[in-house]
Amino acid sequence: MTEGGNIKLPIYLDYQATTPMDKRVLDAMMPFFTEQYGNPHSRSHSFGWEAEEAVEKARAEVAHIINADPKAVIFTSGATESNNLAVKGVARFYKDRKNHVITTVTEHKCVLDSCRHLQQEGFDVTYLPVQKNGLVDLDELRAAITDKTVLVSIMAVNNEIGVIQPLAEIGRICREKKVFFHTDAAQAVGKIPLDVEAMNIDLMSISGHKIYGPKGIGALFVRRRPRVRIEPLFSGGGQERGFRSGTLPAPLCVGLGAACAICEADMDADNERIRTLSERLYKGITEAIPEVFLNGDPEQRYHGNLNLSFAYVEGESLLMGIKELAVSSGSACTSASLEPSYVLRALGVEEELAHTSIRFGIGRFTTEAEIDYAIEVLKARVGKLRALSPLWEMAQEGIDIKSIEWAAH
Amino acid sequence: MAYSEKLIDHYENPRNVGSLDKGDADVGTGLVGAPACGDVMKLQIKVGADGIIEDAKFKTFGCGSAIASSSLVTEWVKGKTLDEAGAIRNTEIAEHLALPPVKIHCSVLAEDAIKAAIADYRAKHAPAEDASAEPQVA
Numbered sequence: 004m005t006e007g008g009n010i011k012l013p014i015y016l017d018y019q020a021t022t023p024m025d026k027r028v029l030d031a032m033m034p035f036f037t038e039q040y041g042n043p044h045s046r047s048h049s050f051g052w053e054a055e056e057a058v059e060k061a062r063a064e065v066a067h068i069i070n071a072d073p074k075a076v077i078f079t080s081g082a083t084e085s086n087n088l089a090v091k092g093v094a095r096f097y098k099d100r101k102n103h104v105i106t107t108v109t110e111h112k113c114v115l116d117s118c119r120h121l122q123q124e125g126f127d128v129t130y131l132p133v134q135k136n137g138l139v140d141l142d143e144l145r146a147a148i149t150d151k152t153v154l155v156s157i158m159a160v161n162n163e164i165g166v167i168q169p170l171a172e173i174g175r176i177c178r179e180k181k182v183f184f185h186t187d188a189a190q191a192v193g194k195i196p197l198d199v200e201a202m203n204i205d206l207m208s209i210s211g212h213k214i215y216g217p218k219g220i221g222a223l224f225v226r227r228r229p230r231v232r233i234e235p236l237f238s239g240g241g242q243e244r245g246f247r248s249g250t251l252p253a254p255l256c257v258g259l260g261a262a263c264a265i266c267e268a269d270m271d272a273d274n275e276r277i278r279t280l281s282e283r284l285y286k287g288i289t290e291a292i293p294e295v296f297l298n299g300d301p302e303q304r305y306h307g308n309l310n311l312s313f314a315y316v317e318g319e320s321l322l323m324g325i326k327e328l329a330v331s332s333g334s335a336c337t338s339a340s341l342e343p344s345y346v347l348r349a350l351g352v353e354e355e356l357a358h359t360s361i362r363f364g365i366g367r368f369t370t371e372a373e374i375d376y377a378i379e380v381l382k383a384r385v386g387k388l389r390a391l392s393p394l395w396e397m398a399q400e401g402i403d404i405k406s407i408e409w410a411a412h
Numbered sequence: 413m414a415y416s417e418k419l420i421d422h423y424e425n426p427r428n429v430g431s432l433d434k435g436d437a438d439v440g441t442g443l444v445g446a447p448a449c450g451d452v453m454k455l456q457i458k459v460g461a462d463g464i465i466e467d468a469k470f471k472t473f474g475c476g477s478a479i480a481s482s483s484l485v486t487e488w489v490k491g492k493t494l495d496e497a498g499a500i501r502n503t504e505i506a507e508h509l510a511l512p513p514v515k516i517h518c519s520v521l522a523e524d525a526i527k528a529a530i531a532d533y534r535a536k537h538a539p540a541e542d543a544s545a546e547p548q549v550a
Binding site for chain 2: 318343354358393407
């Protein structure tokens with residue numbers, strides 16, 4: 004197992020952190036760097052016109068994959084900006100009438116941090132808990148909405164554990180209660196079918212680099228009918244319907260559009276492959292290694308994300324032991340911290356198990372041979388680390404580690 | 413995070429992994445840390461009649477730095493008296509393995525593990541010594 008045969012090592016299994024760009028996307032972008040380099044906002048010559056045409060085609064491609072009106076899609080620098088703009092922008096615009104925002108404890112940091120900012124500005128924020136399977140309880144959501152609530156922000160697919168929130172049901176509740184519904188769909192667009200009309204979604208954040216598109220570009224869908232208004236974050240030339248000033252990076256917009264078009268065309272085939280590989284990985288691991296637990300709902304999930312706890316083996320030491328595999332112990336944003344994942348904690352995963360979790364991200368370019376190799380690596384290294392683990396030894400002796408009075412340090 | 417060669421060597425080829433019989437009168441066992449904190453170290457020493465540590469074993473649940481720190485101290489304590497072993501400082505461990513600042517707690521835990529093992533050994537022997545001492549006083 005020291006050599007990978009014809010497999011290139013390390014094997015990339017971190018598709019939630021970012022994805023390689025699809026070569027078809029790069030092909031679509033190239034001319035806009037070197038030949039058609041116009042500013043899409045230039046109205047006085049053909050360089051500007053052709054760049055604008057390409058940007059509008061891309062906008063339509065982004066809109067199409069979520070069944071939106073192209074005019075309702077604005078380009079941003081990525082999902083973090085989109086989430087900031089949606090959460091802060093809506094709350095600030097309507098602050099004279101309403102002052103309450105609802106979100107969940109398992110959102111991405113950029114949504115949670117935007118909400119904390121709003122609290123400092125005087126808004127009330129409700130952070131809904133999630134159930135053991137990672138999904139929000141719809142009755143709790145319904146109960147949390149008041150006549151002061153302006154926005155509900157709940158992510159589509161969780162970045163750490165892959166669970167899919169019940170978007171259509173949430174959208175129905177929000178529409179019924181006349182509250183705007185924003186969803187962070189950075190991990191969902193192109194992977195699960197999304198329809199802003201059928202799901203009653205008012206704002207949706209989209210990322211380029213999670214869907215085999217370029218890094219540094221994203222989009223925000225802002226519904227036009229009924230109209231959703233937002234206060235912009237930037238001051239400037241008033242581009243993007245006044246919501247987002249700044250010159251559009253035409254090659255990146257083209258790339259995001261191409262990435263969406265490819266995802267839309269290939270979604271069924273991609274998902275079929277990814278599901279098969281995910282099941283192969285899960286079966287391969289759990290049949291060979293005892294005491295491995297899947298985090299998050301087993302059914303209501305995107306299969307390209309497999310978050311597993313390897314009981315009695317600390318996650319960081321496992322990461323060090325499986326250096327042939329490029330995986331992470333949670334989100335890339337928090338992988339430098341020693342704290343166990345706040346998402347897993349929110350699911351009620353005990354701290355000792357939360358310390359043992361690894362996220363496997365499978366994507367468009369993952370192969371069966373890579374999955375098989377990963378299984379072999381895991382079998383060997385988990386076994387080795389368990390032989391080293393005093394907790395595994397106690398478990399084998401039938402000692403309940405919860406019965407021991409540990410001194411916290 | 414870039415780790416030192418010594419640290420990686422101890423992680424990949426840990427020394428003295430295993431367990432000694434914790435019921436044995438010559439064995440002192442230290443179990444420190446907590447699963448919820450992500451670190452648990454079990455360090456055991458076997459002390460000869462001459463008061464010298466003749467064997468040491470460890471098992472660790474924790475990051476690579478914790479594994480390396482405990483592996484290292486099993487090497488260091490062998491051949492030492494209890495007092496010498498008890499004088500090992502976490503700073504020496506951290507320095508030897510070039511632990512990054514966020515991993516200093518691993519060396520602290522390793523020092524605690526040695527102290528706990530020594531205390532366990534001494535506790536096993538203290539009552540026996542008292543018992544044998546009593547008749548002499550009487």
